[in-house]
Amino acid sequence: xxxxxxxxxxxxxxxxxSARQARVPYSDPAYTAWLAAGNTxxxxxxxxxxxxxxxxxxxxxxxxxxAKLATINAFVQRPDLVVRLLxxxxxxxxxxxxxxxxxxxxxxxxxxxxxxxx
Numbered sequence: 001x002x003x004x005x006x007x008x009x010x011x012x013x014x015x016x017x018s019a020r021q022a023r024v025p026y027s028d029p030a031y032t033a034w035l036a037a038g039n040t041x042x043x044x045x046x047x048x049x050x051x052x053x054x055x056x057x058x059x060x061x062x063x064x065x066x067a068k069l070a071t072i073n074a075f076v077q078r079p080d081l082v083v084r085l086l087x088x089x090x091x092x093x094x095x096x097x098x099x100x101x102x103x104x105x106x107x108x109x110x111x112x113x114x115x116x117x118x
Contacts, residue, residue: 004018004054004059005018005059006034007041008034009041009045011043011046012044015028016050017030017031071105
C-alpha cells in the first residue's frame with residue numbers, strides 16, 4: 001500500500017527515501033527489503049516537484065516548516081478561527097493588495113497562539 005511517508009522515488013541514479021528524507025543507493029538494505037515486500041518505486045519527478053508532492057505530509061520540510069504545517073492542520077479544524085483568519089486576511093489584502101504564503105502562515109500561527117484551545 002502506498003504511504004507518502006514510507007516510499008521511494010527513483011531518479012535513475014539512486015532513490016529518495018521519504019522515511020529517511022534522504023537519497024540512498026539501490027543497494028541500500030532497507031530499500032531492497034522494501035522492494036522484496038512487493039513495493040515498487042515511483043519515478044522521481046525532480047527535487048522541486050517531489051518536495052511539492054511530499055510537503056503536505058511533512059516530508060522534506062525543515063523543522064520550522066513542519067511546525068507551520070502542524071499549525072495549519074490544527075487550525076483548519078476550528079471553524080471559528082478560520083472565520084477570524086479570513087477576516088484578517090481580507091483586511092491585509094485590502095491594505096496591501098497581496099499576501100505571501102509566509103504571511104498567511106504567520107497569520108495562522110498568530111491566531112493559533114492567541115487561542116490556547118487551538
